[in-house]
Amino acid sequence: MSYVPIFHLTIPSIWVSVLIAAALTSFLLRFALKEKTGDWLWNAVSLYILIWKLSYILFNFENFLEMPLSILYFNGGLYGHLLGIVLVIVYLTVTLIKQPKLANQPVFAWLLFFVSYQAVLQIFENNVLEAIFHSLLLIVSILAIRYLVKRADVPTDLLLAALFTLELLIVSVFAPLISWQIATLVTLAVITTFFYNRFTQKGQIV
Amino acid sequence: MIKKALFAILLLAAIAIIATNFIAKENESTQSKVESNQSDTTGLTLGAEAPDFTLTDQNGETVRLSDYRGKKVILNFWATWCPPCRAEMPHMQQFHENNPDGDVEILAINLTAQDKGDEAIRSFIDEVGLTFQIPMDESGEVAQAYQVRTVPTTYILNTKGEIAQKIVGPMDEQIMIDQTESID
Numbered sequence: 001m002s003y004v005p006i007f008h009l010t011i012p013s014i015w016v017s018v019l020i021a022a023a024l025t026s027f028l029l030r031f032a033l034k035e036k037t038g039d040w041l042w043n044a045v046s047l048y049i050l051i052w053k054l055s056y057i058l059f060n061f062e063n064f065l066e067m068p069l070s071i072l073y074f075n076g077g078l079y080g081h082l083l084g085i086v087l088v089i090v091y092l093t094v095t096l097i098k099q100p101k102l103a104n105q106p107v108f109a110w111l112l113f114f115v116s117y118q119a120v121l122q123i124f125e126n127n128v129l130e131a132i133f134h135s136l137l138l139i140v141s142i143l144a145i146r147y148l149v150k151r152a153d154v155p156t157d158l159l160l161a162a163l164f165t166l167e168l169l170i171v172s173v174f175a176p177l178i179s180w181q182i183a184t185l186v187t188l189a190v191i192t193t194f195f196y197n198r199f200t201q202k203g204q205i206v
Numbered sequence: 207m208i209k210k211a212l213f214a215i216l217l218l219a220a221i222a223i224i225a226t227n228f229i230a231k232e233n234e235s236t237q238s239k240v241e242s243n244q245s246d247t248t249g250l251t252l253g254a255e256a257p258d259f260t261l262t263d264q265n266g267e268t269v270r271l272s273d274y275r276g277k278k279v280i281l282n283f284w285a286t287w288c289p290p291c292r293a294e295m296p297h298m299q300q301f302h303e304n305n306p307d308g309d310v311e312i313l314a315i316n317l318t319a320q321d322k323g324d325e326a327i328r329s330f331i332d333e334v335g336l337t338f339q340i341p342m343d344e345s346g347e348v349a350q351a352y353q354v355r356t357v358p359t360t361y362i363l364n365t366k367g368e369i370a371q372k373i374v375g376p377m378d379e380q381i382m383i384d385q386t387e388s389i390d
Contacts, residue, residue, distance in 0.1 A: 003373060011375075060378075063296045066334075070293035073376040154208050162212040165219040172223050 002125045013124035021117035028112050028138075029105060032145040038102050040095050041109060047091055048084040055080035078180060085184055089191055096195045100204035107196040108145050110188045111160055114181075115141055115167055122174075133170045137163070156200075157193050164189065250353060252370065256281065256363050259348045261315065261341035264331060269341040272367065274311050278386050279363040282314040283343075283354045285321045286330045291358045294376035295334050301382045302338045310386045312338040317357060319346035364389045 002013045022045045029037045055076030057064045064070060076083065096103050119134035141163050148154045164185075171177060199205045248255045256279075260270045271279070282298065284291035295314075302312050314336075321327055331340060343349050352361065362371040362385045370389040373381070 005374065012381075056378075063293075066296065067293045069289050070296075070376075073290050073293050074297075074378045077378065077380040148208065151208070154212070158209065158212050158216070162216040162219070165216050165223070169219045169223050169226070173226050177223065177227060 004124060014121060017117050017121040017124060020120045021113050024116040024120075025109055025113040028116065028142055029109055032108060032112070032142045033105065033149070034146070037109075038105055040092070040102060040106065043095075044088045044091055044106075048088050051084040051087050052076050052080040055083050058083075081180065081184070085187070089187070092191070092195075096199075100195075100199040100202070103192070103195045103199045104205050106188075107156065107160070107192040108149075110185060110192060111141060111163055111167070112138070112145075114185050115163075118167070118171065127174065130170065130174045134167075137166055137170060140166075156196065160189070160193065250369065250372075252372070254369055255367050256361060256369050257351045259341075259351065261343060261348060263342065264328070264340045267339075269313060269339055271313070274313075274363075275367050276365050277308070278310045278365055278389060279361075279367075280310060280312045280314075280382060280386065281352075281361040281363055282312065283317060283349055283352065283359045284314055284357050285317040286326050287322060288357045290376040292330070292334075294358055294378075295330075295336060297377065297379045297382070298338065299334060299336055301379045304379070310382075313341055314338060315341050315343050315348060317346065317349050317354070318342040318344045319349075362386065362389065366390075 004011050004013045004016045006016075022041070026037045026041050029041070053075045054071070056071055056074045059076055059079050060070070060074070092106060096106070115134055115138045119131055119138055122128075122131035122134060144159060144163065148159055149156060168177065168182070171182070196205070248257055250257075256271065258270070258272045260268060263269050271281075280298075280301075282294075284294070286292070298312060298314065301310075316327055318324075318327065327342075341348075352359070356374055358374075358376055360373045360377060361369050362373070364370045371385055373385070377385075
């Protein structure tokens with residue numbers, strides 16, 4: 001676990017990587033899908049960060065009452081993360097049911113987000129080789145989505161599964177494969193793919 | 207055609223994942239041996255041996271860092287006038303209470319030379335109910351040796367007394383658990 005010094009604080013590099021990856025995803029998704037990334041992405045990211053941060057109050061209520069200022073320094077930790085992800089899933093479900101057309105974005109966004117997150121994080125951690133592998137896969141993923149997604153003979157879920165398995169391979173070479181991060185990602189993958197397939201079958205996504 | 211290629215990629219990658227996970231486990235033991243050979247001289251860089259010191263704690267007991275070899279040490283620097291330090295202390299107490307085996311020792315060095323006096327320090331310790339050792343750096347020499355410029359600053363030491371991590375800013379209990387579990 002490495003830290004990034006910002007002003008007089010050291011911030012875990014995973015959180016800096018999350019923000020950079022979210023910004024990258026918004027930009028790369030636009031390139032890959034040739035359409036503007038919807039507001040849903042930043043809504044989901046903001047919702048997650050807000051819940052993750054504020055859930056400190058929920059899980060450390062006594063500490064918070066004693067020192068309310070501690071909310072500035074701490075976050076909800078793993079439970080906060082899980083709560084944040086549950087609410088992001090609820091948000092996505094509600095949004096996609098209202099606007100099925102949007103479903104083609106999140107289904108690719110989670111992959112682009114995770115691969116760029118890994119690339120940025122490994123740069124912070126100074127793992128040059130691993131960073132290069134993730135970056136290469138990121139480029140391959142963007143091009144694959146851009147050029148294969150509209151083709152009828154390429155099933156989207158197969159394309160995503162192949163890219164994701166490659167990403168898991170890179171991760172597993174350098175770190176333990178079973179982690180909360182991977183569990184989170186698989187959950188998001190399953191849910192977004194479910195919506196995508198459902199709306200495609202209904203003809204709501206062109 | 208592309209569909210078949212994608213299937214092939216998926217399958218090969220899955221097999222490779224299984225293969226790497228088995229091979230990786232065999233390599234782990236040799237890797238840690240290489241790391242342990244890199245024993246270093248005293249210093250503040252990661253992997254270096256933390257500078258030794260002797261101070262007196264809040265109960266008048268002598269605390270010498272080198273006496274804690276064989277234990278992981280959370281070496282924290284703090285002062286009562288620093289809000290993030292105050293926010294961090296209940297977490298440190300919780301961590302201390304949840305670690306009854308005592309394989310991780312907390313030494314929370316108070317910057318006594320820069321603090322607001324003995325009374326302020328004692329009333330804070332009582333108020334939060336801190337029971338771990340709080341060595342008093344009355345001359346400021348230890349803080350200087352550790353180049354502590356902002357508080358809280360924490361050095362995580364492994365069982366060999368080497369610096370495994372430096373963290374500036376407050377830590378919560380989870381960070382302390384993650385940091386101490388990830389080192390030898």
